[in-house]
Amino acid sequence: MTAVIETQDTTVAKVGPPLLKVEGVKTYYGNIIALKGVDVDVYPGEIVTLIGANGAGKSTLMMTIFGNPQAREGRVLFDGRDITRMPSHEIARLRIAQSPEGRRIFPRMTVLENLQMGASLDKLKYFNDDVERMFTLFPRLKERLTQRGGTLSGGEQQMLAIARALMARPRLLMLDEPSLGLAPLIVKQIFDAVRDLNRTEGLTVFLVEQNAFHALKLAHRGYVMVNGLVTLSGTGQELLANPEVRAAYLEGGRH
Amino acid sequence: MELFLQQFINGVTLGSIYGLIAIGYTMVFGIIGMVNFSHGDVFMVSSFIALIFFLVLTTWLGVASVALALLIVMVISMVLTGLMSWTIERVAYRPLRGSFRLAPLISAIGMSIVLSNFIQVAQGPRNKPVPPMVTESIALWERNGFTVSVSYKQLIIIAVTAVLLACFWFLVQKTSLGRAQRACEQDRKMAALLGINVDRTISLTFVMGAALAAVAGTLFLMYYGVVNFSDGFVPGVKAFTAAVLGGIGSLPGAVLGGLLIGLIETFWSGYFSIDYKDVAAFSILAIVLIFMPQGILGRPEVEKV
Ligand SMILES: Nc1ncnc2c1ncn2[C@@H]1O[C@H](COP(=O)(O)OP(=O)(O)O)[C@@H](O)[C@H]1O
Numbered sequence: 051m052t053a054v055i056e057t058q059d060t061t062v063a064k065v066g067p068p069l070l071k072v073e074g075v076k077t078y079y080g081n082i083i084a085l086k087g088v089d090v091d092v093y094p095g096e097i098v099t100l101i102g103a104n105g106a107g108k109s110t111l112m113m114t115i116f117g118n119p120q121a122r123e124g125r126v127l128f129d130g131r132d133i134t135r136m137p138s139h140e141i142a143r144l145r146i147a148q149s150p151e152g153r154r155i156f157p158r159m160t161v162l163e164n165l166q167m168g169a170s171l172d173k174l175k176y177f178n179d180d181v182e183r184m185f186t187l188f189p190r191l192k193e194r195l196t197q198r199g200g201t202l203s204g205g206e207q208q209m210l211a212i213a214r215a216l217m218a219r220p221r222l223l224m225l226d227e228p229s230l231g232l233a234p235l236i237v238k239q240i241f242d243a244v245r246d247l248n249r250t251e252g253l254t255v256f257l258v259e260q261n262a263f264h265a266l267k268l269a270h271r272g273y274v275m276v277n278g279l280v281t282l283s284g285t286g287q288e289l290l291a292n293p294e295v296r297a298a299y300l301e302g303g304r305h
Numbered sequence: 306m307e308l309f310l311q312q313f314i315n316g317v318t319l320g321s322i323y324g325l326i327a328i329g330y331t332m333v334f335g336i337i338g339m340v341n342f343s344h345g346d347v348f349m350v351s352s353f354i355a356l357i358f359f360l361v362l363t364t365w366l367g368v369a370s371v372a373l374a375l376l377i378v379m380v381i382s383m384v385l386t387g388l389m390s391w392t393i394e395r396v397a398y399r400p401l402r403g404s405f406r407l408a409p410l411i412s413a414i415g416m417s418i419v420l421s422n423f424i425q426v427a428q429g430p431r432n433k434p435v436p437p438m439v440t441e442s443i444a445l446w447e448r449n450g451f452t453v454s455v456s457y458k459q460l461i462i463i464a465v466t467a468v469l470l471a472c473f474w475f476l477v478q479k480t481s482l483g484r485a486q487r488a489c490e491q492d493r494k495m496a497a498l499l500g501i502n503v504d505r506t507i508s509l510t511f512v513m514g515a516a517l518a519a520v521a522g523t524l525f526l527m528y529y530g531v532v533n534f535s536d537g538f539v540p541g542v543k544a545f546t547a548a549v550l551g552g553i554g555s556l557p558g559a560v561l562g563g564l565l566i567g568l569i570e571t572f573w574s575g576y577f578s579i580d581y582k583d584v585a586a587f588s589i590l591a592i593v594l595i596f597m598p599q600g601i602l603g604r605p606e607v608e609k610v
Pocket residue numbers: 079084102103104105106107108109110111
């Protein structure tokens with residue numbers, strides 16, 4: 051059974067300043083350095099992916115953008131504003147939403163309550179409309195509405211994690227390894243949903259993946275991270291064609 | 306049968322008070338995994354606040370209606386005790402968050418000593434009485450010279466507890482504050498990613514627990530008519546036991562545990578010896594924990610996430 055993910059065939063003109071700018075960011079866990087000076091830009095309307103092996107520092111970058119842990123050096127700018135030292139909840143209030151590593155669904159809350167948590171910022175003002183949109187995007191969630199988060203399958207949890215993030219009406223959607231552990235058909239469903247949101251609503255997406263093949267096909271641009279450093283960048287198609295990338299992340303994978 | 310009924314009424318009354326205090330333990334434990342050892346003394350202080358304002362209202366301001374005075378006193382005590390608990394959390398617990406696990410526990414024991422010693426010095430070591438407030442009672446049933454009765458005080462305690470628990474349940478289950486609280490309890494980091502101010506939510510949890518303890522403190526004062534600086538300890542330990550018995554972290558568990566401890570205590574006193582009532586309560590706890598280590602309504606340690 052193969053699920054084919056279409057190759058991204060559009061480009062996004064980089065007009066104006068980037069929505070997200072990561073500048074020379076160094077992050078430590080105690081005395082151990084995890085990010086050794088990372089630069090990443092995400093422009094409005096783009097899908098940008100960050101690929102890299104397990105332990106490269108991808109999740110650390112996602113969380114550094116959210117200020118937990120904070121960067122020890124360098125800056126994170128969102129919409130031109132320095133957010134490096136802000137607490138996580140204030141960063142979220144700028145409309146950055148994340149489906150984090152491991153999904154982190156509230157296990158003892160129902161699907162509905164998880165979605166309500168996502169809509170906390172607007173105090174549920176747009177809840178009814180937005181929840182209908184989520185049902186169109188992920189019809190499975192509608193059937194599971196009163197079920198507890200902890201009892202969902204992996205794929206359903208991932209859909210819920212993305213839907214919960216979208217309920218915040220984000221300007222930037224960050225996804226940390228949404229394909230991890232999911233069947234190819236579910237991965238396709240999720241990636242198609244992300245592509246749709248980007249095309250129809252111009253949603254800006256920052257996608258972290260180990261599943262480099264699918265991610266590079268979906269993304270307009272990509273970065274490759276090795277050991278806490280960005281070593282390569284380019285359009286999705288360039289990176290897909292790059293021999294180094296092919297050797298390190300694609301050979302042996304599904305083509 | 307008569308004795309059984311009478312002790313049942315007494316047990317539910319006492320259990321209501323334990324349950325109200327136990328909620329504070331269970332909520333704080335649920336959200337930050339800390340046993341708030343000073344909670345019993347917060348309860349005791351709330352009782353003193355109630356005492357002082359009751360005397361001020363009735364003797365100086367001449368409020369004639371006891372019911373009105375009690376209501377006002379309860380609200381004042383809830384507000385002041387809530388504020389006190391908010392301050393304690395800010396000063397004594399929050400700075401220690403993220404430090405080693407025992408640090409806030411030790412700080413809480415310290416706070417407990419500070420509160421009881423402060424009251425001992427400020428109010429004196431002796432029992433402080435209030436004039437008898439509500440003295441009427443209703444005879445329910447009479448046989449063989451034994452009257453089963455329920456006093457107005459008991460009715461007030463049971464009714465106030467029931468109403469408050471209903472409001473509280475609604476708050477936790479249906480409001481955005483309650484949702485935020487449950488979210489922080491399940492995954493604080495994720496809650497922050499969704500824009501929840503976790504520190505503020507924790508503060509409010511302390512305030513809510515303290516407000517319920519203040520209701521218990523006011524009812525306790527009304528029921529027994531006296532309060533002493535050392536009265537935080539035993540009810541505090543009993544309420545903590547109730548929270549553990551019901552399953553620490555579980556709100557219905559705290560209420561159920563409170564009622565059970567209250568009932569065990571009064572039945573033991575009624576049928577056996579009043580001297581060993583505490584031993585009975587703690588023995589039941591030990592037995593239950595052997596067979597149900599998470600308590601009666603607690604959830605198992607391992608959970609699929
Ligand atoms: N909470 C943590 N404490 C200490 N070290 C960590 C922590 N989280 C991640 N690391 C380390 O930081 C490095 C990068 O990890 P991570 O960002 O999770 O990588 P990735 O998401 O690319 O797999 C790894 O060496 C990992 O062991």
